[in-house]
Structures are given as C-alpha cells and as structure tokens.
C-alpha cells in the first residue's frame with residue numbers, strides 16, 4: 001500500500017491518520033502536485049494528492065473516497081457507524097471539516113500572490129467559510145454524535161486535520177476563542193500517536209512550502 005503526497009497536505013495527513021489508526025502498513029511516497037510530478041498525474045488525472053495505491057495496483061483519490069475504500073477494505077478499527085444513515089451524518093461532518101480545510105488552503109494560495117495581487121474579497125469570503133464552519137463543528141462536537149466521543153471516528157480525524165492546518169499555516173490565530181469544546185477535542189486528538197507521527201515539518205510556514 002502506497003500513499004502519494006506529504007504531511008504538509010492536510011488531506012494526506014487525514015488519510016495517514018486513518019491508516020495508522022487502523023494499523024495498515026503503508027509507504028508514504030513523497031510527491032508534490034505542484035512540481036510537474038509525473039507520479040501524481042499518472043495516478044490521478046486531476047493532479048492532486050493524496051492518492052492511495054493498493055497492493056493490487058488500484059488507485060483511489062480524493063480523501064473521502066480513500067477513507068470510504070479503507071473503511072470497506074479494513075473494517076477494523078471502525079471509524080463509521082454500521083447504520084447507513086448514521087454513517088451519512090458522520091460523512092456530512094467530514095465534508096464540513098474538509099470544506100474548512102479547502103477554505104484554509106484557498107487562503108494560503110491567495111496569500112502566495114504578491115500583496116498587490118491579493119483579492120481582499122476572496123480572503124474575506126474564505127475566512128467567513130472557516131468561521132461559520134468552525135461554529136457548526138463546535139455545535140456538532142457538543143452534541144457528541146460520532147464526534148468528540150471516547151471512540152475515534154472519521155469525523156474526529158477530518159476535524160482535527162482542518163484545525164491542524166489552520167494552526168500550522170497560522171490562518172486564524174484566534175479561532176479557539178469561544179469554541180471550548182472544539183479546543184478540548186483537538187487537544188485530545190493531537191496527543192494521539194497517529195497525529196504526532198503525521199505532524200507537518202516545522203520548516204513549512206504560512207506562505208512558504210508547497211501544500
């Protein structure tokens with residue numbers, strides 16, 4: 001099993017955490033989607049990471065699809081409820097968290113332009129998505145339905161990866177104000193070995209390294 005990408009990508013981190021938590025052996029193949037990396041386009045026409053290459057040679061991309069594959073192929077440790085509509089609710093929280101990640105990455109890309117080239121409207125619109133998204137996640141975490149419970153879920157992992165990239169890229173330093181449940185949840189998750197082992201390298205900063 002190979003995983004293409006690097007831990008500077010929050011989506012790659014999400015899949016790596018799932019693999020570690022399920023106890024699935026894998027090789028992380030360092031690949032950048034921005035460096036004309038033939039590895040990436042050969043296995044994903046969209047040229048994005050993560051891509052999972054199974055031992056049978058199948059390719060899966062887009063982190064929700066990879067997560068789905070891993071849940072089907074490796075049911076233990078279960079990260080989703082068995083009941084399909086309950087599982088759908090958890091996937092909805094995953095999509096919300098991934099959307100917060102998307103907005104954070106859009107801010108990173110916008111800030112890579114020269115200051116004159118940056119679009120203030122784009123930055124504001126993406127920040128608002130993060131603000132509303134985190135508010136909704138705070139409420140979900142308070143409800144404790146397959147998020148913020150003693151058992152780890154796909155929703156927990158996606159949420160912690162979203163908050164992880166906001167911290168790492170220093171996108172919204174005060175996000176934790178008035179979101180105590182989310183703060184406690186991610187602190188607990190970041191202490192897990194799977195998150196510790198997938199921490200992005202300290203050398204990458206807000207507008208610096210590749211994603």
Ligand SMILES: N[C@@H](CCC(=O)N[C@@H](CS)C(=O)NCC(=O)O)C(=O)O
Nearest residue numbers: 009011033048049050062063064211
């Ligand atoms: N929805 C995708 C997003 C993946 C994604 O955008 N990855 C970034 C790296 S953080 C990428 O490969 N970007 C290259 C590009 O957009 O061309 C997922 O969840 O896997």
